[in-house]
Amino acid sequence: MKVGILGGGQLGRMLALAGYPLDLQFVFVDPSATACAAALGQHLCADYTDAAALKQFCAQIDVATYEFENVPAQTAQQVLAQVPLYPPPAALDTAQDRLSEKQCFDRLGIPLPRYVPVASREALTIAVKTTGLPAVLKTRRFGYDGKGQCVLKTEADLDRAWAQLGNTPDGPAKLILEAFVPFEREVSCLAVRSKTGELAFYPLTENQHRNGILRVSTPHANDPMQAQAHDYARRVLEHLQYVGVIGFEFFVAGAQLLANEIAPRVHNSGHWTIEGAQTSQFENHLRAVCGLPLGSTELRGHCAMVNFIGRAPDDAAMAAIPGLHIHHYGKSPRHQRKVGHATITANNKAELDARLAQLQTLIAVCEDG
Numbered sequence: 001m002k003v004g005i006l007g008g009g010q011l012g013r014m015l016a017l018a019g020y021p022l023d024l025q026f027v028f029v030d031p032s033a034t035a036c037a038a039a040l041g042q043h044l045c046a047d048y049t050d051a052a053a054l055k056q057f058c059a060q061i062d063v064a065t066y067e068f069e070n071v072p073a074q075t076a077q078q079v080l081a082q083v084p085l086y087p088p089p090a091a092l093d094t095a096q097d098r099l100s101e102k103q104c105f106d107r108l109g110i111p112l113p114r115y116v117p118v119a120s121r122e123a124l125t126i127a128v129k130t131t132g133l134p135a136v137l138k139t140r141r142f143g144y145d146g147k148g149q150c151v152l153k154t155e156a157d158l159d160r161a162w163a164q165l166g167n168t169p170d171g172p173a174k175l176i177l178e179a180f181v182p183f184e185r186e187v188s189c190l191a192v193r194s195k196t197g198e199l200a201f202y203p204l205t206e207n208q209h210r211n212g213i214l215r216v217s218t219p220h221a222n223d224p225m226q227a228q229a230h231d232y233a234r235r236v237l238e239h240l241q242y243v244g245v246i247g248f249e250f251f252v253a254g255a256q257l258l259a260n261e262i263a264p265r266v267h268n269s270g271h272w273t274i275e276g277a278q279t280s281q282f283e284n285h286l287r288a289v290c291g292l293p294l295g296s297t298e299l300r301g302h303c304a305m306v307n308f309i310g311r312a313p314d315d316a317a318m319a320a321i322p323g324l325h326i327h328h329y330g331k332s333p334r335h336q337r338k339v340g341h342a343t344i345t346a347n348n349k350a351e352l353d354a355r356l357a358q359l360q361t362l363i364a365v366c367e368d369g
């Protein structure tokens with residue numbers, strides 16, 4: 001079976017690595033000549049709106065999926081007219097715009113921070129009355145890794161925030177203002193739904209960010225918030241008639257989970273599943289889109305995932321840490337770029353913490369903040 005993937009980054013690369021044992025083959029569309037998934041399959045180097053390239057793509061594949069959520073709507077429609085495409089385009093429509101995403105959570109009764117859409121400087125002044133301060137101003141579209149957002153602490157920050165995000169060459173930007181959540185933890189729920197409606201949920205994962213970028217993800221076998229997270233993820237998966245893996249990010253505030261965002265694809269906070277779960281998120285995504293039964297999402301033991309941001313630590317030094325699994329993405333070093341990750345496995349929490357501390361020492365000398 002041949003799987004077509006829109007996007008040829010590290011998520012596409014790891015999907016292909018999981019797919020070869022299943023005898024799957026891969027075709028990627030990505031406009032970058034250096035797309036890092038290209039080593040794992042055929043690479044059509046073309047823009048996502050290139051109709052001729054998409055036709056060539058669809059002619060070779062049995063099923064299509066994507067590894068980034070900003071697939072243009074017209075691209076999704078064009079692909080869907082020729083081959084099955086999973087997850088469904090409704091998931092893209094919902095996840096691409098923070099407003100439609102939040103309206104979806106509201107409709108499904110999933111708690112979330114107070115929010116107001118903002119499209120002018122005056123509207124921002126009024127919106128602050130609803131959210132209170134501090135608050136976070138975000139672009140509705142194309143924000144990632146903390147980009148396209150700005151924290152407002154006092155009234156004096158409104159002008160600066162509007163100047164930073166509000167004015168675009170095409171006129172006032174479409175923004176959203178959210179109440180700032182003084183969260184205790186950030187967690188994510190990786191979940192998967194098959195074509196027949198079978199559901200599976202990975203153990204809840206706790207995530208640590210720095211400068212808006214995910215640094216460390218640790219799954220917990222018995223997180224007290226897990227049942228709530230699984231319930232909210234189930235509502236979204238069923239509402240969207242979803243097929244594939246979804247990443248659902250939450251803030252933990254007291255005894256409550258507040259929804260932050262969904263990613264309709266495999267997710268960075270689920271990379272630990274490659275060595276840490278019975279079936280990886282990548283294999284389960286492929287099982288779902290190819291119409292196979294899902295695999296077990298159970299933990300295999302203790303583990304944690306650490307991202308390499310900017311550049312990766314020395315291989316020999318990392319390989320000397322027991323239980324450490326290195327994943328390079330084939331990307332050249334660059335400031336703030338995710339170039340790889342490591343998953344550390346261990347027999348117990350103390351062993352995991354000790355190994356993590358060893359890795360963090362190596363990361364500290366090479367990472368760029």
Ligand code: AMP
Nearest residue numbers: 113136144145146178179180181209212
């Ligand atoms: P996002 O792109 O929405 O996932 O935001 C990136 C990161 O910014 C999150 O992982 C949080 O650490 C922080 N953040 C975003 N929105 C809020 C909020 N409303 N309250 C507090 N922190 C936030």
